Amino acid sequence: MPKLTFPRMGESWRTFKMLLEDLGNEVIVPPRPSKRTLDLGVRYSPEFACFPLKILMGTYLEAVEMGADTIITTGGVGPCRAGEYAVLHHRIMKDLGHDIKLVVFEPPRIYPFNFIKNVWTLNRARLSVKNIIAHIKRAWRKLQALDNTEKLSHVVRPRELKRGSTSRIYSKVIEWIDQAQTAEQIAEAEMAALEALRSVPQDPDRDVLKVGIVGEIYVLLEPASNLEIEETMGHLGIEVERSMFLTGWTRDNTWNETVEGMTVKEAALPYLPELVGGHGRDSIGNTILYAKRGFDGIVQLAPFTCIPEIVARTILPRVSRDYDIPVLTFFLDEQTGKAGMTTRLEAFADLMRRKKHMRKTINTLTG
């Protein structure tokens, strides 16, 4: 029986593992990206490839060591480089002498046949279509539960009384959701997890800054690639709202209901009317929406040499001036150090805090 593996992106692997096992496959979960993963990835990837490509390369090689022989990944139609990842990874692995099978999911709207074929290959247990849909629905529910828990942890962490208590609880409750199998169990585990997070001792009067995180999806979702920036910011007393989750929960449920009544795309249009691939336009649109919602600042995360984010970054200073919102950009690669990043974040937090207080003082004086 083929042993499947797939790229890691935050905690979402728990869902994919469950789904693939339900379909009757043997799954090998790659380890969390570590120093060794990066070393492997950097050694065999092109030097100027973007950071996610290198991490994935390392992840795949580690998974192959663990016995995996089939990789499930996504494709794309450009113009972002991510669409060519699978092709390049396959070539490099072949060059290294690993005979690996790749199952590449292309956008189903453009390649419906490819999608059906891939699902059928993965369906080892030969389940009926109805059953597959039920399994996918359940997996989706689990993904939502994981995302909701993570979102709440971002709100609780800056207010915690004892530093590190949220992270400790979070790593515990994630396991509860992981254990849940049926839809009811998942809902129950989610309730319990959210309750446990809310009961972390908090300081209600703390002066908490609100910062939106925008940027490229992989470095946003995988904490190992962004050096746990959300946790670092939480400890600095910053409440983080990330613009991207795998379930897209944020976009579907909040944007259209907010007072702005604007989608990300509409917000970005005056600045960047063209889809530049990746999440370049989303970065600009989300920055504008966060500014309208009165956030204190924006952090943009992008892999080094990421083309769409470079386009966005070139335009963002203007957005920042027009909407009076500070933007801090991190270009991440294997050389990025945590201490440097923390220093920059501390300075950024100080600036935002001073700006906020100044605004408050002016308001009391004039109002």
Added chain:
Amino acid sequence: MALKVGIPSALMYYAYYPMWKTFFNELGIEVVNSGRTTKNILDNGIREALADACVPIKLFFGHAVELKNKVDYIFIPRTVCLNGKTVYCPKFLGLPDMVRYSVENLPPVIDVRIDTREGRFSLFKAYLQIGKLFGAEITKITRAYLKAKSALGRFNRLLRKGWSPAEAISYLYNSKKSFARHGEYNLKFAVIGYPYAVNDSFISVNLLDKLRRMGVKVLTMENIHPLLLLLQRNCSLPKRLFWTFSDTALKAAHYLFRQGRVDGVLHLTAFGCGPDSLLNKFIELEAKKHCNIPFMTLMIDEHTGEAGMTTRLEAFVDMVRRRKEVYSCRS
């Protein structure tokens, strides 16, 4: 006084300048280009553009700054797709916006979107839009468009003869001086790379001329007929590269390696070029299969020095030459 439209001499200039110039001239508009790259232009570009952008983009910013105070409009079309299949690098797609929001006091930007995937006449429609901007009649625009197309055809025919874009442009618009070369060449190299990097003699540190002086005949990817490239299909990849220039470059590399008529292949790439990071690996993997043709990658950025480049080229040329002599002695 006639209106002046500025066309920065960077990026797409090397592939479409004759078409644009003829089109604007036919409408009675004067075209100003920013001339050859100088140290000053590069410095301006580095100052205006984001540090993480690649050199060609920085150069484009520099050329745009150079034109800023000289023209009434600046022409930066948003070229999305010109062949109905492949698009351009995301930086090209966002180019007008990037320039508009980072260079201060810029004249109005003409940023017509050109995407031939939208329908059969979308290219014409894009030019119609430009013409209407200047209040020209449809018949006049149509005539200008057709003349522009034939100018592009003439330009491309000159390129196939082995001329560089700069030579072809100069032949078409300045003097009818022929650039046919009769020097003594005993080696033939192919330089693969994007036209805006290979043909910009400042940023490529005079690569092509240096090679010629060493007695090497140089072939660039514009000199290869597009039909020959089309025959390469997808270069045995399951998916073609998305970007037009990269796709052409990969096909050119495959064609040259399979044909085996060149003595060496050089790949010129810019530091931090996104598509090239993949393209270079694909070419490298292909080069591994053809060990009779030496292959070298040259990387340029804004700090590339004359001496370093010369040393590497001399070493490579010497190696290839010696190898060739050894093989001819053996046989």
